[in-house]
Amino acid sequence: MSGTGRELLLVVALAALGAAGLRLAGRLGASGLERVVAAAPIATSFAVLEALGLGVFSVGSSPWLLSGAAILTWGVLRVTVGPAGDRGTPSLRASAAGWWAARTRGERILTGAAVGLWVAICGWIVGNPTIGIDAALYHLNDVAAWIHNGRPGSNVTLSYDLPFGSYPLTNEVALAWLAGISRGFAAPTLWTPTLYILMIAAGWVGLRAMRVPAVIAGLGLAAVATVPVLLQQVPTAGTDLPGVCWLAVCAGLVACSVERPRLLGPAVLAGGLAVGTKTTAVPLVVLALATGVWIHRRRLAGLAPALVPAVLGAGVVGGLWYVRDFVDHGSPLWPFLSLHGGDPVPSFLVPLRPSFLSRPLATIDGPVKVYRDSYTWQLAGAWVLLAGGLLAPLVSRRRAVWLAGASVGLGLLAWANAPVTGAPANPGLWELTASTNRYVLPVLVAAGLALGLLGRAGGLARRVSIGVLGLGLVVNVVGASRYVPTSIELPPAGWIVAGVLAGALTAVAAGVRGGREPGRILLAGVGLVAGLGLALGLAWGSGGFLSRSVAAANAPFVGPVAWFDSQPGYIDGSAPIAMADLTVATLAGDRYQHPLELIAADASCAAVRARARVGWVVVTTFQFPGFRPFTAARCLAGERPLDTDLGYAVYGPGSA
Numbered sequence: 001m002s003g004t005g006r007e008l009l010l011v012v013a014l015a016a017l018g019a020a021g022l023r024l025a026g027r028l029g030a031s032g033l034e035r036v037v038a039a040a041p042i043a044t045s046f047a048v049l050e051a052l053g054l055g056v057f058s059v060g061s062s063p064w065l066l067s068g069a070a071i072l073t074w075g076v077l078r079v080t081v082g083p084a085g086d087r088g089t090p091s092l093r094a095s096a097a098g099w100w101a102a103r104t105r106g107e108r109i110l111t112g113a114a115v116g117l118w119v120a121i122c123g124w125i126v127g128n129p130t131i132g133i134d135a136a137l138y139h140l141n142d143v144a145a146w147i148h149n150g151r152p153g154s155n156v157t158l159s160y161d162l163p164f165g166s167y168p169l170t171n172e173v174a175l176a177w178l179a180g181i182s183r184g185f186a187a188p189t190l191w192t193p194t195l196y197i198l199m200i201a202a203g204w205v206g207l208r209a210m211r212v213p214a215v216i217a218g219l220g221l222a223a224v225a226t227v228p229v230l231l232q233q234v235p236t237a238g239t240d241l242p243g244v245c246w247l248a249v250c251a252g253l254v255a256c257s258v259e260r261p262r263l264l265g266p267a268v269l270a271g272g273l274a275v276g277t278k279t280t281a282v283p284l285v286v287l288a289l290a291t292g293v294w295i296h297r298r299r300l301a302g303l304a305p306a307l308v309p310a311v312l313g314a315g316v317v318g319g320l321w322y323v324r325d326f327v328d329h330g331s332p333l334w335p336f337l338s339l340h341g342g343d344p345v346p347s348f349l350v351p352l353r354p355s356f357l358s359r360p361l362a363t364i365d366g367p368v369k370v371y372r373d374s375y376t377w378q379l380a381g382a383w384v385l386l387a388g389g390l391l392a393p394l395v396s397r398r399r400a401v402w403l404a405g406a407s408v409g410l411g412l413l414a415w416a417n418a419p420v421t422g423a424p425a426n427p428g429l430w431e432l433t434a435s436t437n438r439y440v441l442p443v444l445v446a447a448g449l450a451l452g453l454l455g456r457a458g459g460l461a462r463r464v465s466i467g468v469l470g471l472g473l474v475v476n477v478v479g480a481s482r483y484v485p486t487s488i489e490l491p492p493a494g495w496i497v498a499g500v501l502a503g504a505l506t507a508v509a510a511g512v513r514g515g516r517e518p519g520r521i522l523l524a525g526v527g528l529v530a531g532l533g534l535a536l537g538l539a540w541g542s543g544g545f546l547s548r549s550v551a552a553a554n555a556p557f558v559g560p561v562a563w564f565d566s567q568p569g570y571i572d573g574s575a576p577i578a579m580a581d582l583t584v585a586t587l588a589g590d591r592y593q594h595p596l597e598l599i600a601a602d603a604s605c606a607a608v609r610a611r612a613r614v615g616w617v618v619v620t621t622f623q624f625p626g627f628r629p630f631t632a633a634r635c636l637a638g639e640r641p642l643d644t645d646l647g648y649a650v651y652g653p654g655s656a
Contacts, residue, residue, distance in 0.1 A: 006063055007535040007542070010181040013067040015531065016074035017043040023077050028306060029260035032099035034209075037202045038256075038263055041249055041270035046073050047177040048170060048273075048317045051152040058150040061180040108507045116503020118197050120496055122190050125235045126541035129189060129549040131586060132236035136557065138164035139237045140585035141596070142172045143179050143188065148595045152176040153320070155328075159582035160601045161348040161627045163335045166328075168321045170276030171242045183591045184542025192241055193234050199245035200225055203445075206252025207452045209259070210400075216455035216462070219469045220448045223385055226476040229378040229438050240438045243278030246270045248445050250285055254292040261299060264292050265306035272314025276321060279333065280439045283414040284446055287407050336419045348627060351429055354422035356415075362423035363433075379437055380479025381472035382444055386412065388468035389447030395464050396457045404450035411443035545590050559645020560618060561586050570594075578611050579618045580632035587618065601628065605635035612636060612651040622647035 021039030030038040050069040054060040103111065131140070138158055142165075145156040152173045155165030178187040200221050207217035224230070233241035253267035271289050274281040296303060322332035329335070330342020336353070338345050345353060356363050389408040392401050415421060420436045455465030550562045564570050564577075564587060576595040577587050580603075583596040599608060599617070608631065611617055619633050621644075633649075641649040 004535060004539040006182050006184070007187075007538040008532075009063055009067045010178065010187060010538065011531045011535045013070040013181055015527075016067075016070040017046050020046060020070075020074045020077045023074075023081055025266065027081050028262040028265060030256070030263060032096075033201060034205050034256055034263075037198070037205050037249060038253055038266040040198055041246065041253075041266050041273055044174055044273060045269045045313050045317050046070070048173045048276075049313065051173050051177045051180065052316070052320075055146070055151040055153055060152040061147045061150045061176065063181045063183065066177060066181050105508070109504045112503040112505070112507020113500045114197070114200075114503070116499040116501070116506070117496065118193065119503065120499025121193055121234070123499075123537070124495055125189060125193060126186050126537065126545075127548065129185070129545055130235040131185075131189075131549050132238060134239075135237040136585050137582065138162075138167070139172055139175065139239065140179075140185070140188065141583055142169065143176045144585045144588040144592050144596055145583075146176045147180060147183070147592045152180070155324070157598055159598075160580075160630060161346065162582070163346060166321075166325050166335050168239075168276050168279060168318075170273055170317050170321070171239045171278075175237055179592065182538060182542065184538065185545040185590065186538045186541030188237050189235070189541075189545075190538075192237060195242050195245040196225070196234050199241070199248045202245070202249040202252035203448065206248070206255040207449070209252070209255040210453065210456070212452040212456050213462075216452055216465055216469065219466065219473065220452045220455075223381060223469045223472040223476065224444050224448045226473060226480060227382045227385075227441070227444065228380050228476065228480045229382070230441055230444075231480060232378070233438070239278050240280075240441055243274050243281040244441050244445060246274035246277060247281045247284055247288070247442050250274055251288045251445060251449065254288050254295075257292055258295060261296050261303055262306040264296060264303060265310035267292055268307065268310040268314050269317075272316075272318030274318070275314075276318035278442075279336075280415070280418065281442045284407060284411055284442050287410070287446075291403075349419075351425035352420045352432060354424065355417050355419055356421040357417045359422040363421075365423075377479045377482045379440070381474070381476035382440065384468060384472035384475055385444055385447040385451065386440070388465075388472070389450035392450040392454045392465075396454055396461045398453070398457055401450060401453045401457065401461075404446060404453050407446040408443060408450055411446050412440070415440045415443060542590055546586055547590075549586070557584050557586060557646075557648060560584075560643065560648050560650055563643040563645070563650060564616075575615055577616045577618060580608075581620050581627065581630045584618075599630075599632050601630040603631055603635075605631065608632050608635040609639075612639065613653060615652060617651040619649050619651065620647055621649050 018039065021041075021043030022035060024042050025035045025038035028038065047070070050073070051060045051066065054062065054065055054069065059065050100108070141158050142156060145158065146152045146154065149156070153169055158164050175188040175191060178191060179185070181187075203221045203224070204217060207220065208214070212220075230241060230244070247270075250267050250270035253263045253270060257263040257267060268289060271285040274285050293300070300307070325334045326332045328343075329338075331337055331339040334343060335346050335349055354363075386408065390405060390412070392408075393405040395401075418436070418439055420433060421439065422433070424430060424433045451465050451469055455462045455469075546561055547565050550558050550565065569575070570589070574589075574593045574595075576597050578597045578599050579587070580599040581601065583598050585596075588594050588596055599611070608617070617632070617636070619636060621633060636649070636651050639651055642652055643650040
């Protein structure tokens, strides 16, 4: 199948699962933007469950089977689930038209501008891709391995020392669903910016459901969304931002469930997605869902039809990894935490185990430059928001504010007690420890909630809320101007302005007068044009994706990627690439066409040299402190590499 054909198939599958999610969300009573937020965890859970289910039979990367399962899901739900809820929830078309008709001209312009901004950012990211180190080493590396073995979620060895397969892998399975159908890097790369928009939408829906004034809700979302270390996550296939997004969706739907109790079901699914994506979200997900259970404690039996499937689905998408680690290693949080009788923590991670609470003074006295950059400019206004959320109960005695402030304190305590947040035993690992500042991002959801609820109180509390949120936003802008440009390639101002203006003008032109529903033919035409445009954009984006990342200097291991890209038979070929001591996703090719093989750490020199005589072998010539030695580098030390660059050497036929 051609590249464009694969992307068209992906668009059809996305539309099918999106329609299925929206149908179920409408059945549960959601409408308007709330319906979109509720549909997101439903559709994503379907994608993850289907990829895992097909993976049992080693066909979880088949474009036809993945898209077929999505279409079948939509078909079954269309037949078995009515289009409206028990309370007369309108159809999707009527709901969308009603919501849009109820917006003021200013709200429509802002909505259109936001969509235009998202399109502009996505277009820039595809044209100037940023591939982070973590994405290359395991997020997309898992995806590359699963595409070839057909088993998304399987524990694949990607490194001699780092057990990436024991991490929570829900987000990687979602990426594998996208890549399995499209066979390209573009779709998985746009997953994170899409969740960024979903995070903002969920925050808005949740805060407004709790009667937080619109001005304060908007200011709070802007202050949280512009934290520099969060912005850094937008263009890469990471897990920190997705974890925060699903936590925000979970909390937002819990708030909405006060009036529409059955929305507790998708809130549970969102919690499962958050827990399965990042362990840092676990404490606040537990608090959010416990709050929901307490609110509906007298009607849980009546909510069973919505809750039981949600709990089962969340148990798979969120709990599978923890159960597997417990069975395989004796601890649900292995490799970072070992329990009595279980496997010990891997040797490389031992120096990184200290938490901030275990070594507070040593951590504070760490290298000045590392902490100045990572904890000052990367977090920037996050400190203002966290302090404001923590101290909010001192300004208002309302119970909701106190509970939200307490959740900020518990979240900060959980972060400070987490492994890798304290001074490492090995001074050479300070940079890794400093990078764990992003683990505090989930607590920003609680801080934004506390400050929003504080603003709802009125009077002095309202003024304090606006002041703290405004200060946080200003500090974020200053921090981003100093930090973000050194980390990601920002779109030019003209590109952003053009996207915003185009979205705003489109929104004005698309005004629906009198609340009339748009015609089916009009909706079908708009959907067809949008879907075709998305497919063509993804097809173009995947072609030459890695070359553009090298040109933009935003890819790890730039040298080997550029060298391979210039070799005859690499772009159109599918020869495997053997690597030691780890594999790197960026060498798999634009369409994941090259299988990546990890050479055994104790492979014989005869086997290593034989492998280099018939194909490509990439060997790391540097070693992190604590990594165990491996034979491949020693075996090929006497050979002439075909290419060398910053700790890597490439061997192959002609190296001798």
